[in-house]
Amino acid sequence: GAGVSQSPSNKVTEKGKDVELRCDPISGHTALYWYRQRLGQGLEFLIYFQGNSAPDKSGLPSDRFSAERTGESVSTLTIQRTQQEDSAVYLCASSSHMPNTEAFFGQGTRLTVV
């Protein structure tokens, strides 16, 4: 596609339910990032995929959060047993591996846990 696509754009879920967020990166981009942005706050790093290397999961806030990526394509971020503090915009970005290239961001998924 022309850019990074995320779905759904908005998700309202009940506390305790599981949610799955999807990111379609730009074709050919080996690097994929997930960030969380709470209202009025900065970007919190969650997880980073780079090619076939083991993902950097150091930013995942708890074991309720997990993410997968199939090869260099789609990634899904799963949040189990959602809590109200999980409410945020979840942003995905992709880039090529070259160190000075731009990371292109999707529009984000706004998750609201009620």
Added chain:
Amino acid sequence: GEDVEQSLFLSVREGDSSVINCTYTDSSSTYLYWYKQEPGAGLQLLTYIFSNMDMKQDQRLTVLLNKKDKHLSLRIADTQTGDSAIYFCAETWDGATNKLIFGTGTLLAVQP
């Protein structure tokens, strides 16, 4: 460690210069970036600087890098109301993986 800090808010008058500051902790950062996030939109790259440079100019934007103090700044000349946005600095941390770490963001409000 990976820690990038910015002041939260800056207000300027239209036509004035804006200076947004950022401090980072990882001296091995190779590239440092400025991204802009407009209301309701995703982040877009504004400019970047390689760590062996101390200044980069791109039209109204000037990036200054002080490696000794681990301080990065973005100067916007002749600030316009359309420059109102949140500005994030970012660094690639751990050169082997190029993981991108963002600062807390600075909200720039431009008063007409």
